[in-house]
Amino acid sequence: MRNPRRIGAVAAGAGLALLLAACGGGGITDGGPGEGATSGDIILGMLTPLSGGSAAIGPYMRNGGQLAVDEINAAGGVMGRQLKLVVEDEACDPKTAAAGAAKLVTAGTIVSVGGYCSSATLPTLTIFGKANIPMIIPAANSNDLVKDKLPNVFLINGTGAQQAAAAVEFMKSEGSKAVALVDDNTSYSKDITTRTAQNLKDDGSVAVASQQSVTAGESDYSAAVTAILRAKPDFVYWTGYYQEGGLLIKQLRGAGYTGKIMVADGSVDKQLVSIAGESNAQGVFATMTQTPQTIPGGDQWVATFKDKTGADPGPYSPQAYDAVRVAAEALKQANSTKGEDIITALKAIDGFEIFSGKLKFTEEHTLTEGGFDILVVEGSDFVLNK
Structure with a gap:
């Protein structure tokens, strides 16, 4: 459930970027999207929520990506060229994300x-795919x-299947019976609950007392709360985002539910605690990939982040930082900005250090x-459960 953290190299900050600087340039012909260019900045595009209910995440990701860009550029860039991060809004909305991808x-x-x-990222797969642009998806x-x-799509966050497996393991370890x-019926959220339910049924030691979907963006989840209370579970697992998660927790506790509550990684943000009310949120668990504050030895990276960006890191700051570093490593190894060359280089990565360990992609x-x-x-915040 928890990987050993190999962050000594990662936390070294700018020193890591030295590994990414490459010598010389590629003999590449200027062309359309995905065909590469021989001069000018190498543009990395980032879609992240800058508006909507998850807008708090946008600055975390943008700052994480920009920190990596700045470090790499300070060390000489890639192939003798500078990186440039261009950020567009996805708003956790498919139409907004598609428009941002086109830009x-x-x-x-x-x-x-x-x-x-995930629901906003899905429609961008076709847009980036047609342009032969590799996607290193951080969150x-x-x-x-x-x-x-799809050959151009790579994930550097754990999958829904991996998160569901971790959730079930923890429920069992806590002695849950129901x-x-x-x-919230989105691709990301539904994927986790569906897989968690199947894992629980396959295991047989913990019953699925209730499984339901709610509509994101609503302010009253009393119908869901009533259904949960009637099912009499000793454990509730919410797999949507923090805005709705905070409301659900507040209303569950207000209705008298005293059992354990856990949320998925989309809800890991201080704002969930604020929305739920600090007293209601105490003891709420979460399945989460690494955050800078919970990685052993991550203090140096956090300090560098704050010094360079003027802001605190947060959820998905390290993944966005790593996405840029992985992109730079693939560009370096490909010695090319052509999409197919970068994709080949990404497939070949074996042992490159990121926050979650030594990177190697599966066949998927x-x-x-x-x-x-x-x-x-x-x-007022999430910490590592000990």
Whole structure:
């Protein structure tokens, strides 16, 4: 459930970027999207929520990506050229994300290093694919993203299948007997609950007392709360995002539910605690990939992040940072900005250090090491559950 963290190299900050600087340039012909260019900045495009209910995540990802760009450029760039990060809004909305992806293609994006909400990322697969632009997706992790085995799509976050497995392992370790599963009917959220329910049924030691979907963006989840209470679970697992998750927790506790509650990684944000109310959120668990504050030895990276960006890191800051670093490594190894060359280089990566360990992609272009930590709310934030 929890991978050993190999962050000594990662936390070294700018020193890592030295590994990414390449000598010389490639004999590449100027052309359209995905065909590369011989001069000018190498553009990395990032889609992240800058508006909507998940807008708080956008700055975390943008700052993480920009920190990596700045470090790499300070060390000489890639192939003698500088990287440039271009950011567009996805708003966790498919139409907004599609429009943003089209803008990034027009801007000359060489590699996409964004993607937070899976439902918003899905329609961008075709847009980037037609332009032959490799996608290194730092946050979105629904298995729907890789089910068609598109050659240009790579995930550096653990998948929904891996998160569901971690959730079930923890429920069992806590002695749960009956679980209520609640999602928001989006690709990311539904994927986790469906897989969690199947894993629980296959295991047989914990019953699925209730499984339901709610509509994101609503302010009253009393119908869902009533259904949960009637099912009498001792454990509730919410797999949507923090805005709705905070409301659900607040209303569950207000209705008298005293059992354990856990949320998925889309809800791991201080705002969930604020929305739920600090007293209601105490002890709420979460399945989550690494955050800078919970990685052993991550203090140096956090300090560098704050010094260079003027802001605190947050959820998906390290994944966005790593997405840029992986893109730079692939560009370096390919010695080319052509899409097909970068894709070949990404497939060949074996042992490149990122926050979650030594990177090697599976045949499905997911992480071979995709473990999830269990966090818990203490005070106003999530910390590593010990």
